[in-house]
Amino acid sequence: MVSERHLLHRVKLNIPRKDTLNILNAKHLLIVEDNPHLRRILAGSLEHHGYRISEAATGQEAIVKAINAKPKLILLDLTLPDMTGTEAARALKQNPQTAHIPIVGCSAYFGPEWGVRG
Numbered sequence: 470m471v472s473e474r475h476l477l478h479r480v481k482l483n484i485p486r487k488d489t490l491n492i493l494n495a496k497h498l499l500i501v502e503d504n505p506h507l508r509r510i511l512a513g514s515l516e517h518h519g520y521r522i523s524e525a526a527t528g529q530e531a532i533v534k535a536i537n538a539k540p541k542l543i544l545l546d547l548t549l550p551d552m553t554g555t556e557a558a559r560a561l562k563q564n565p566q567t568a569h570i571p572i573v574g575c576s577a578y579f580g581p582e583w584g585v586r587g
Contacts, residue, residue, distance in 0.1 A: 498522055508524055547575065
């Protein structure tokens with residue numbers, strides 16, 4: 470098990486100051502990540518810069534929270550326990566209540582086998 474402190478040293482978040490972080494004037498973000506340590510690191514960093522954060526650990530939870538919380542932006546892990554990030558994004562874009570919300574796909578994995586997929 471990797472400690473949160475170890476992750477903080479390995480994950481370099483290049484997040485600008487609060488007054489320059491202006492992703493579509495977002496004030497409320499939904500972070501969808503099944504790894505609780507990584508989810509807390511992302512949430513903590515963004516909260517430090519003045520953003521209100523909602524969190525989800527599964528694709529289904531993300532869909533429900535997006536409908537109820539109405540975030541301005543969704544950071545979506547590509548590998549979730551109940552569905553892929555692509556499947557969750559499709560479901561969000563097919564729902565009229567969430568179709569307008571921008572989605573940024575994120576993953577801790579990298580390499581040619583993790584290329585962009587439709």
